[in-house]
Amino acid sequence: MNSPGGYIYLLYGEDSFGRDEAVQQLKDRMRALPAGEHNLTELAGADATLNALRLSADAVPFLAARRMVIVRGLLSRLAGRGGARRTSRAPRKSDAAAPDESQALLDYLADVPGTTSIAFVEDGRLSPEPMVAAIARGRAFVKEFPPVRDVAAWIRARAKLLEIDVDEGAVRELASLGNTDLRRLDSELKKLSAFAADRTITRNDVRELVIGRDVAVWSLLDGLAERRTDKALRAVRALYAQGESPEALLGRDIAPHMRRLLVARELAVASREERAATDVAALGLNPATLAKWMDQSEAFEPAELERALEILLDLDRQIKTGETTSEPALEVAIVQLCSRLSSVG
Known part of the structure; x- marks a missing residue:
């Protein structure tokens, strides 16, 4: 080009x-x-x-x-x-x-x-x-740009392009996660490279850095989607113990997840013609998993998800301006997100 x-x-x-x-x-x-x-x-x-x-x-x-x-x-x-x-x-x-x-x-x-x-x-x-x-x-x-079918081959090619040394065991471990989110895989490769410094990335590196965090993040997000406060709080505290910061969890995981739920909820109540005319990928959703997102979003009214994003935006502002202590403030926000948000003032 x-x-x-x-x-x-x-x-x-x-x-x-x-x-x-x-x-x-x-x-x-x-x-x-x-x-x-x-x-x-x-x-x-x-x-x-x-x-x-x-x-x-x-x-x-x-x-x-x-x-x-x-x-x-x-x-x-x-x-x-x-x-x-x-x-x-x-x-x-x-x-x-x-x-x-x-x-x-x-x-x-x-x-x-x-x-x-x-x-x-x-x-x-x-x-x-x-x-x-x-x-x-x-x-x-x-x-x-057809969909990637061979994730392992994509990981090898991406690592070569980024000049990251990764062994075959690590490639297979990453591919076995079943994650076809290429942006996420690209990000994980870069984090693994920084973690391994000048040595080759191994299967154990993937298990230590990616899988443990991945499981905890999904547990957190599932807890929010299911409105299970106990599950979400256990997951966020486990992530704190792994060294994750509240700011990173808020900006990288929680806020994007709630935003996708809002998009999915709006699509769920839209007409078939409106859904067909919508560029789902441009809105941050994988068309292949849209049905799952729409199912999860049914636990919320659109107004509740809009309120959730307002809560997270306000929390982000408070953390950045030093008005609150980030870890307990994020836990309070999680409790709010798992409640009936229309009643949250």
């Missing part, structure tokens, strides 16, 4: 980690150019419309030779309204009556200014052929 400018990128697939790394590389290269930061636009969610894309892409670069627009989820939205279809969905009768914005997009791709690069970022499978045919010769760059 060493584009001198003017490329149309299509980055899609279910491997959100690999896909997002590719996007980050494009952003880093753009920012490395003179005035690059001022010529980088990102569109996502409600902002990812064809009109917004055209306005951004047609703009003249500011004090630079080129600009880049990154747009997330636009193709998926158009696919649901009669445009270029996802391979997993047959067209609906209502599609034919909708304005054919997909054709308008294809028409525009042939006229994108040569000073502008566009990166279309999509979750899931797509048929890229119509877009490739519409883009001027030599300007298309298409890359699919």
Whole structure:
């Protein structure tokens, strides 16, 4: 992806980690150019419309030779309204009556200014052929990021890329965790590397550093989801004993977990059409485990989960400003999270 400018990128697939790394590389290269930061636009969610894309892409670069627009989820939205279809969905009768914005997009791709690069970022499978045919010769760059099936092979390749020395026993131990969250595995590799210093990472390192913590964290999060105060408090105290800080648990584990539960709860009460049009991965959930998240979220009302996030945000502020002692304050928050939050003031 060493584009001198003017490329149309299509980055899609279910491997959100690999896909997002590719996007980050494009952003880093753009920012490395003179005035690059001022010529980088990102569109996502409600902002990812064809009109917004055209306005951004047609703009003249500011004090630079080129600009880049990154747009997330636009193709998926158009696919649901009669445009270029996802391979997993047959067209609906209502599609034919909708304005054919997909054709308008294809028409525009042939006229994108040569000073502008566009990166279309999509979750899931797509048929890229119509877009490739519409883009001027030599300007298309298409890359699919399929789901990782062989986790052990991914760990080996990732360790090699990061120049981390890990033995086969450690690879198998990490792979046996059954964790297909590549971001988490990447983070664990980096923590293991720091833990092992200059020596090779072994199976025992994984068991000591990863598995013990992993079990305790999941026990904590399950306790919160099940509203079992005793289980959650036992787990958080075990994590304290392992050297985990309340700040890290709050920011890395508890708050993201409650946020995902809120997203899952909102999806659970949404219509089938709204769920189909939602980029689940962009909201921080693995589409493959969405059903499990939705089941867990049924223990809460949306308002309770919103209140939970308010409690955690306030706790984070109090810890950072020194208004409270972090360990007991987090335990108090856990008790609140396991209660009926609508009654928490």
